Amino acid sequence: MPREITVALVQMAPALANPEENLRKMGEFIERIGSEQPTDLIVFPELSYTGTELGLRATDLAERIPGHATNYLAKRAADFNTHVVFGLVIKEKIESILYNGVVCLGPEGDVVASYRKVHLLGEERQVYRGGFRFINVDADWGRFGMLIGSDLVFPEAARSLTLEGAELVVLSANWETNRQEQWRAHIISRAVENAIFVAAANRVGEEPTMQFGGDSTMVGPMGELYTLL
Template sequence: MRVAAVAAHFGRDLDQCLAKIDTIVAAARSQGVELLVFPDATLGGYLGDLGGRDATGLPPALAEDSPEIARVAAVAGDMVVCLGYREAADGAHHNSAVCLTGDGVLGRHRKVHQPVGESTAYRAGDRFAAFDTPLGRIGMLIDYDKTFPEAARALAGDGAHVVACLSAWPASLTHRAPRLVQDRQSRLFDLYDCARAAENQVVWVSANQTGAMGRLRFLGQAKVVGPGGDVLARTWAKAGLALASLDVAAEVSRARLVLSHLAERRPEAYLPASTSPLRSSP
C-alpha cells in the first residue's frame, strides 16, 4: 500500500482550499497513493489563536452532507482520503475529521481532547472508534488527541492497523523558538507520533498544517511511521507529501510476532491503587 500524509496550509477561503485539495489529490494519484491524509481543518482553516483574541474569525461550519465534502469525495474517486473541517450538527460545532472515497463516507471522528481556548469554537467529541475501509481497518485522531495514550490505544484495541492523525499543531505560544525545528512543540509532535505507533504497533500517518493563522505558526512535519516507531517518510517544516510504500498487514504482524503489546496488556494492574482488587485492606 502507498500511504501519504500532507503538510500544507489551508485558510478560510473554501474555494482555495478545494482547489488545493484537487491539486494535492492529483499529485498523490500520479504517485500511486491509495491512502491520503490531509491536516486538521483542511476545509476553512483552524483557529487563529487559543487565548480568546482570535482576529481571524471562526472557520466556516459545514454539515456532513455539504457540497464541499461531496466534491472532495468525487475528487477522491477510488482513493481513501481523510480530511478535517468544522462540523455543524445538532445545533453545535465540532472539530471533525471524515474519511471517504468516491463511494461515500467510510468513517468520522470528532476531536475529544481540547486545548485551552478551543471550547469556545467547538464542542468536544466523546468516543474513539475504528472503521472498515477498502484498505483495511483505520482509526482517526485530531491533533491534541494524540497527546493521550488512551486515545490511540482505543483505536488499536478496536482493530485499527492504521491510525490517521490530522493536526493543526502550532509552535509554542509561550516559549517560541527562533526556528521551528528548535521549538519544544516540534519535539513533542515528533515524539508523540513515534511513541504512539510503537506503543500500539500500528502504522501512523500524521498530517499537519504549515504556515500561519493569526498568532499560530504551524509546524508541518507530516510523516509516516512504521509499527516499530521508525519514521518511513517525512516533510520536515515545509509543505509537501510524506509518502511511503509498505504492506500494512505484514508490517503489523511482524511487529507483533514476538512481543504483542495489545495481547500482553495487564488491565487489572492498571487500576488506581485505592480501587485495585490486588491491594490488601488495611
C-alpha cells in the same frame, strides 16, 4: 497477510477562512497525487477546509455531512479510487453546536465516516464541543483509526483505536512549532506502544497568533521512520 499500501500526507497551508480556495487546493492535491501513482489513502491536516483561527467565523463556515465540501472531495476520491481524510468544522441539526472534525471519504465516492475531536485544547473549548467516540474505518486493505491534533497527547485515544483493531492511525494536525520535539516523541511513542503504523499530516504556515511546524511523518510499529516531510 502481508499487504502493501500507499499513503500520502499533504503538508499544506490552508487559507484562513477561505474554504473555496482550500477546497480547490485539496482537489488539486488529490488529482496530482492520484495521477502520480495509485494511492490508498490521502491525509490532509486538521481544519484543512477552513484554517484554524476562525473565532466567530467558525459558525458560518461549519458544514453538515454530507455537504458542500464532502460532495466536492468525494468526487475526487472516487476519480482516483482512494480514501481521503480531511478536516473541517462540522455542524449537526442544531446549528450552534460545532465540532472540530475530520471526514473520511471512500473510493466509491461515499462518506465512510466522520470523527469529532475528543481532546480539545483550552481555547478550542470556547468554540467547539468535544466528541465522545473514537472511530475506525474498514478499508479493503485493513482497519484504520482517525485522530485530530491534541488527541495525540492522550495515549488512551490511539490505544482505544488499537484495541478495536486499528493497524494504522491517521492524525490530522495543526501542531505549533513551539512544541515540535513533543510532536515527534508522541508519534513514535504511539506507534511503538500500540505496535501500529501512525501517519500524521501537520499543516505549515502562519495565522495571526500561531505558527505551524509541519514535520508530517509516517512511523511503523517498531518506531521505524518511513517518511518525514
